[in-house]
Amino acid sequence: MAGWASFAVFRRKYTVSATNGISSHGHMGWRRSADMVVVWLRLDVMAAGEYAPTPAPGNRGRPVVCAIALLSRPGIAAKVSRRGCMSSSFDREYYQRFYYNPRTAVTTRVEVRNRARMIAAHADYIGLPVRRILDAGCGTGMLRAPLRRLFPRAEYTGMETSEYLCQRYGWDHGLIQTYRAAKPFDLVICYDVVQYLDAPTARRALNNLARLCRGMLYFTALTKKDWEENCDQKRTDSQVFLRTAAWYRAGLRPNFRELGAGFWLRRGLPLTVWDLESAA
Secondary structure, three states: OOOEEEEEEOEEEEEEEEEOOOOOOOEEEEEEEEOOEEEEEEOOOOHHHEEOOOOOOOOOOHHHHHHHHHHOOOOOOOOOOOOOEOOOOOOHHHHHHHHHOOOOOOOOHHHHHHHHHHHHHHHHHOOOOOOEEEEEOOOOOOOHHHHHHHOOOOEEEEEEOOHHHHHHHOOEEOOOOOOOOOOOEEEEEEEOOHHHEOHHHHHHHHHHHHHHEEEEEEEEOOEHHHHHHHOOOOOOOOOOOEEOHHHHHHHHOOOEEEEEOOEEEEOOOOOOOOHHHOOO
């Protein structure tokens, strides 16, 4: 059947072990005892609205990715950490590839400065006083300097799960789904983080963003459409959970009003946003 794959698992000890052909992070493996399971898996559609990244044409890693997605379903062991994160190791090697090396970096300082200006301009336009900023999953802290210039009276807090980055830059160490602060933040930025979390953990993260934010949220995450149509796959980490934009919007809308361009306003905030300047 074209476009479909089947996997059978019998009552015995078995090992599925393969090299992911689309990522430099290398080896993944599983070991589990299970009853017989026969699953038909559409190569481009995963359970719970999640998708496996499809390699570029000619890359033979696709069947392995499909196996990863299947074995990552609830009740079957997979290489996903107890924190609900994909198995990418956020160590020096990871950041050397995706941030420090200009030939393979996923972003540039110019792009980050433009993003910071966009965030500041939108907060200024809607009349949001910003005194406390949380950069949730701040990475190497590329937004820190431009945000501090644009919000000179604001206190900036960088939060990261990577122990390597926390030791190097002094960020608060925490998880986006459980991080707590003494007071909420006027501006919360969560940029390309939540795609590393499985669906239950991602939902907890979206709910926690609402607890942390009392003003405006700037939120983006790599979606299935982004992977297929927008991103440079050679520079983008493939070890993520790809979901639709609708999935994220459904998780954010109970607590936020969508303004467009990645901006969300906390519900109940007494600021006027014109009808045609907000998302439908």
